[in-house]
Amino acid sequence: MLSEKEYKMNDVRDLVIQTKSENTQCVSASETGKLFVVGDTHGDIDSEKLSDENFPEQSELTKDDVVAQMGDFGWIFHPLGSNDIQNKGLSWLASRNYTLVVVPGNHENYFEIFNLPIIEKWGGKVRVLSLPEGDIFFLERGEIYTINGKTIFVFGGALSVDNAERTLGIDYWKEEIPTWSEFNYGMDSLDKVNWKVDYVFTHTCPMNIIGDVIHKTIYTEGRFKDPVSEYLFEIYKQIEFVEWHFGHFHTDVRLDYSDTDDGIFHCHYNNKPLEL
Numbered sequence: 001m002l003s004e005k006e007y008k009m010n011d012v013r014d015l016v017i018q019t020k021s022e023n024t025q026c027v028s029a030s031e032t033g034k035l036f037v038v039g040d041t042h043g044d045i046d047s048e049k050l051s052d053e054n055f056p057e058q059s060e061l062t063k064d065d066v067v068a069q070m071g072d073f074g075w076i077f078h079p080l081g082s083n084d085i086q087n088k089g090l091s092w093l094a095s096r097n098y099t100l101v102v103v104p105g106n107h108e109n110y111f112e113i114f115n116l117p118i119i120e121k122w123g124g125k126v127r128v129l130s131l132p133e134g135d136i137f138f139l140e141r142g143e144i145y146t147i148n149g150k151t152i153f154v155f156g157g158a159l160s161v162d163n164a165e166r167t168l169g170i171d172y173w174k175e176e177i178p179t180w181s182e183f184n185y186g187m188d189s190l191d192k193v194n195w196k197v198d199y200v201f202t203h204t205c206p207m208n209i210i211g212d213v214i215h216k217t218i219y220t221e222g223r224f225k226d227p228v229s230e231y232l233f234e235i236y237k238q239i240e241f242v243e244w245h246f247g248h249f250h251t252d253v254r255l256d257y258s259d260t261d262d263g264i265f266h267c268h269y270n271n272k273p274l275e276l
């Protein structure tokens, strides 16, 4: 884990977390509908898997159906409203025949995301981007939601292994690494449900799983040194779940350890949305 000293960079964020419960409003949540999971989209680079052609099921869906995107969403990268391609992409996603929810990853503009208003939805706090075409929701670290009848522990964020080549506040945001408050909040949330959920949605995965994922990718040991993966390993040691879905590693791989009671891990990237 990072030292406490290193985390002090995030003190301002801690204050934000402490005030989360203020100024929220309630929105009723549907318990019907389908739930899909999809991997990294990186703005217009990897969003083709959501096209009408690649995801034809969407023509039959409604706003009660939810597509959960596992981070490196990338459609909030430039300041909101400042980029035509980004504006059109967000409008298109908001207009779809489903509700899009995002588990933020590392390649996200956290300055913009953390300025979005917080509301209560699906039993937890979410941030909402409201556009004329509809809403896009950003799931918060450490919340447990009930979406369409399924309980889901969510914990976004990951380390950008190429951050030395990036510019802080332009194409890299230090809030990709959670604060102590967020790490603790996740464990407190799990305490309340006796560490038992249906699904886990994260951007990266527990440290102990990376070896099995990474041999199918071009990435190397840099991703083992991620404090989020170390934290998720601590979660993994205690949590009971059926399936754990994540992105980050740019590969599609399903790891089934259910015969040893360790559940099923699914890394998403190029595949079209998977219905759970």
Ligand SMILES: [Fe+2]
Binding pocket: 040, 042, 071, 072, 107, 248, 249, 250
């Ligand atoms: Fe990515």
